[in-house]
Amino acid sequence: MDFRQLTYFMGVASELHFSKASEKMFIAQPALSRQIQQLEKELGVLLFERDKRNVKLTPAGEYLSNEAQKILSQLDHIKHRTQLIHNGEEGEIRIGHPGSAIYSVIPPLLSALKLFFPNIKTNLSEMLDSSVIEALKKHEIDVAFIRELHPDKYLTSKVVFREPFALILPESHAINENNFESLAQVKNDNFILPPRNSSSVYHDLLLRICEREGFLPNVVHESNYGATILKLVEHNLGVSVMPISYKFSSAIKVKFIEIKNVPERTNLSIIWRKDDTNPVLKHFLKVSDSLDFSDGHLLK
Amino acid sequence: MDFRQLTYFMGVASELHFSKASEKMFIAQPALSRQIQQLEKELGVLLFERDKRNVKLTPAGEYLSNEAQKILSQLDHIKHRTQLIHNGEEGEIRIGHPGSAIYSVIPPLLSALKLFFPNIKTNLSEMLDSSVIEALKKHEIDVAFIRELHPDKYLTSKVVFREPFALILPESHAINENNFESLAQVKNDNFILPPRNSSSVYHDLLLRICEREGFLPNVVHESNYGATILKLVEHNLGVSVMPISYKFSSAIKVKFIEIKNVPERTNLSIIWRKDDTNPVLKHFLKVSDSLDFSDGHLLK
DNA sequence: ATCAACTTATGCTTTTTAGGCATAAATAGA
């Protein structure tokens, strides 16, 4: 049973006339007759009752024509969707990201993606930098945002966003936007930071700044999650330094004071498998290229 | 896109290895490679990523393999059911019948049909003899039970059941099983019968009997429907003569007295289109042939 | 009754497609 035969069968079934059907399908009538005969022979089923004058469907033919109709249109549909997927216009992309990215690049990126590729689904997983590499290699995600880059043979990455740090203070803290001048002013405060091993960027950059200011921060609490750190600050357990995009996290009773007049910035990079040929990824990268994540642009 | 190609594609998709797949499907590996290439070319879609060492599905190939799987098994199913229908083991038969047949041949016939052909559906339409011929010719029904035969070029019929008449009396009537001897005893009663034009059998047979007994029945009500006649008798509006199988209609307050000692009988025939090739009909006729509807057998 | 018109089936030939074999090309691993 061949799709060609099935198509021919549908032609005859709708015309109930071999000659007319053969014209419509641009083949000679004997060829058509024989294809139908073959189909009937293969099935062991008479599909048409024909005398020399009239052609009509048998009950089995009736049934087959209904079902074949469905199958053929399903097939068209599948063909079409396969092509969409090939072109990357349909599909899913699984994105790993640090919590902070939710406050910066992710919203405009998803909007743009939806706009240009309405049939691409996204699947977001918040994860720590330390899990991202493994998740990519295990094919658990297709692309990720990451703050800290480790060169890797199988991965490619690109910086997409660069932002200053902010000093995070409890509402009641004496320092504010107006009287803040440098980190030296909090040299005696307790600090809450991510653990050194899971995220060396903050540490190293912060240490560099502090070093210039002539002190070492006294870390009394550690947490991997930005939201947790914010809560601890809110409860007066210390101060912190975080990417300024956390300002948009609607954290309450906490002050964000941009640390200006220092060169240090934190990067957000996008990272993916070098050999990933999924066309959806290409579109994702294209869309993220097209957006302007330049410093501050998204932080208004 | 060809059914064969899809099957080959599924073979490679499940093995992810052209050579192994080709062995499993008993064709040479180059032939298989080429068929996949053709499919890819036709779709304009890369289905496998192959380097010289590994073969894996692209996202589009992944999608297609899921869908093709479904399509192929659907197709198997359809093939099978088409064959069942061809063999008459599946399908529907639409049966026209007079109300009375519900009390005689229909129950055992449907049971037997269900037993031997569990996938044949039946569709019963109660109709008057006068509608049956037209309904058959319009293909509204496939077969019918009928009391009165009119020879017809396009129809074939066969008597399947023969039964005596019964005298139908209201419960209060003086005559009963014991004192009944002949119809002459009700010669002065009012009669309720079907109209002469719609069903001449009762009339003609009844008139023949009455004639022998030396009277003419006085018809005061007419109805086409047995159930109606029984109701009228129940309400003391007259007496009637009907096929004895109405005894099983659970009519209440009505007496059925078999008219013995007369040769007249009413036939129930089965009738169908001579040229009907529907295999379900063949089975239906075979089953009805196999049942013993001999006089009285079903009337215990 | 015969003939013309029409419709599907069959015989034969050509064209197209599929499949096989040998082998190239490429790559991983010893």
Next chain:
DNA sequence: TCTATTTATGCCTAAAAAGCATAAGTTGAT
């Protein structure tokens, strides 16, 4: 570097499909 492995390509053969001519059967008109 060599071997084993695996997919792709060239070329030929075999099978299948399609075309053309025409047979065979049926209907309806003259």
